[in-house]
Amino acid sequence: MRTGDIVLHRPSGEEWLVAWADHQSGYMAPCGWPTCEAKIADCTIVREADDNDSDKLVDELSRSGRSDAHRAAAAPLSRRGRMSRAWLYALLIALLYVGLFGNLVGIVPDPAGILLVLPAVIVFGAEAIRK
Incomplete structure (x- = not known):
């Protein structure tokens, strides 16, 4: 509502x-x-x-x-706005993870590593939208 x-x-x-x-x-x-x-x-x-x-x-x-x-x-002005923020947060978490992992190892992150993180980002984003 x-x-x-x-x-x-x-x-x-x-x-x-x-x-x-x-x-x-x-x-x-x-x-x-x-x-x-x-x-x-x-x-x-x-x-x-x-x-x-x-x-x-x-x-x-x-x-x-x-x-x-x-x-x-x-109050939140739009459902679209809440969705955008949720996905933005999920994307930032993924980028942070991939960036930190790449810096710690000292190499450019492997695309397979990004694919491993992607399902968690999608689940987090979907959960954040439902709230």
Whole structure:
């Protein structure tokens, strides 16, 4: 759940547009007035926002003067962005490993060594994306 998603708040039976979702605290807030918070566990995603819609709503909330708009901006802005960071971290780990191994041995890393590290990078990247 993230900014821009449409959720069904089961206790009220209402569909809400998500202003922000804080997965660490377990709470989210819908757009609208008066502002309120609800447990993420009480909501079911009806429609996921795409990256452009989510980013656009974050911008609109920041201009709205809403007192908790900073929470939308602080949340990850896009699924694509989280994926990119996860894969970047995995790639950096692989490059670090290959670079350190090459420096310790004093030779250019063997392509077979890179292929040995690649499955671990893929598994790590996939795990990081799921979180």
